[in-house]
Amino acid sequence: MNQLLEFVVHHPFLWAALGVIVLAFIANEAWRTFSGSGPISSSEAVRLMNSDDAVVVDTRSSSEYKKSHILNAKHVPAAGIDERAKEITRDTGKPIIVYCGAGNAASAAASKLRAKGYTRVYALKGGINGWQADGLPVTSK
Numbered sequence: 667m668n669q670l671l672e673f674v675v676h677h678p679f680l681w682a683a684l685g686v687i688v689l690a691f692i693a694n695e696a697w698r699t700f701s702g703s704g705p706i707s708s709s710e711a712v713r714l715m716n717s718d719d720a721v722v723v724d725t726r727s728s729s730e731y732k733k734s735h736i737l738n739a740k741h742v743p744a745a746g747i748d749e750r751a752k753e754i755t756r757d758t759g760k761p762i763i764v765y766c767g768a769g770n771a772a773s774a775a776a777s778k779l780r781a782k783g784y785t786r787v788y789a790l791k792g793g794i795n796g797w798q799a800d801g802l803p804v805t806s807k
Contacts, residue, residue: 705773705791708800711763714788720761723754725775726794730767734804736797739765747775751782758783765790765797 674681695704706714714720724735725744735741742750744766754762762784766772772789779787790797798804 706788714761718761723764725766744775761786766793769793
């Protein structure tokens with residue numbers, strides 16, 4: 667313990683840098699959580715679907731969508747999200763859950779929708795793979 671105190675006393679700039687990094691990390695995570703830009707879990711997505719009537723958007727290819735998708739999901743491929751944003755919903759305050767296969771491309775699609783003025787857009791953490799891993803149902807109809 668004495669060595670730790672001695673290290674702190676002799677290296678204040680290192681400790682200050684560590685403090686700044688920790689505060690930046692906390693601020694970043696808080697901003698992602700409160701701005702709706704971070705990915706949401708499957709259980710949070712189900713809650714939004716049930717309580718706020720969230721719109722679910724599948725951004726994968728047509729063949730992947732036909733194989734399996736979340737019930738009532740609208741199919742809007744990631745490449746056409748800018749042009750077809752109005753097909754998703756005209757209500758810019760309505761929650762939108764965007765998903766892809768593994769959760770990587772959905773974040774970019776969510777950012778595009780936010781740039782179009784939609785305020786409550788969320789990417790599904792893990793995509794449809796995460797959804798199925800959590801034991802939630804999919805359909806091919």
